Amino acid sequence: MILYTVQHVLVMRLLICYKFQSVEVLHNLLFLVGAAKEEEQAVAFYDFVRTRNGAYSRTLQKIVDELKEEKLVVEKEDLLEITEKGRHVYTNLGASLRSFSVFWDLCIDIMERYQGDAKKIKERVFHHITFRRAKIGEHIFDYCWY
Known part of the structure; x- marks a missing residue:
């Protein structure tokens, strides 16, 4: 059993509200x-960290892996989705995101702007000035604690 953070709940909510073709799209969106x-x-x-495919967060990947391990999230062919067990856990923990409504609104705004299209999201990542300044393998946000 894992200890759920607000970030775990955020990932579950995103998976309830949107269809993600892969974990890569989730990384790029949250970047x-x-x-x-x-x-x-x-x-x-x-x-x-900048990769050839876009942005990659170890923390986010660890959360996705933990959710998969707990069978709250499954990765099927061309789809990352939440399971019924994941929906149940989210129902119990979802209220913890209330304090972060501005952040959630930003997630919705960006998903809607790019219509959840993986190619459009990836293209926007590659055009983002902060992303472009980093070389492959380098941290993108150089002003934060890793």
Whole structure:
């Protein structure tokens, strides 16, 4: 059993509300959300590293792996989705995101802007100035603690 953080709940909520073709899309989306504001946000991920496929966060990947291990999330062919067990856990913990409604609204805004399209999200990541300044393998946000 794992201890759920607000970030775990955020990932579950995203998977309830949207269809993600892969974990990579989730990484790229949450990079854009973290990069959208100049000030650091409490729920955001800031340990992103630039890869050939976009942004990658070890923390986010660890959360996804923990959710898979607990059978709350499954990765099927071209789809990352929450299970019934995951929905049940989210129902019990979802209220913890209330304090972070501004962050959640930003997630919705970015998903809606790119219509959940993996290619559009990835393209936006590669055009983001903060992402472009980092070389492959380097941390993207150089002003944060990793």
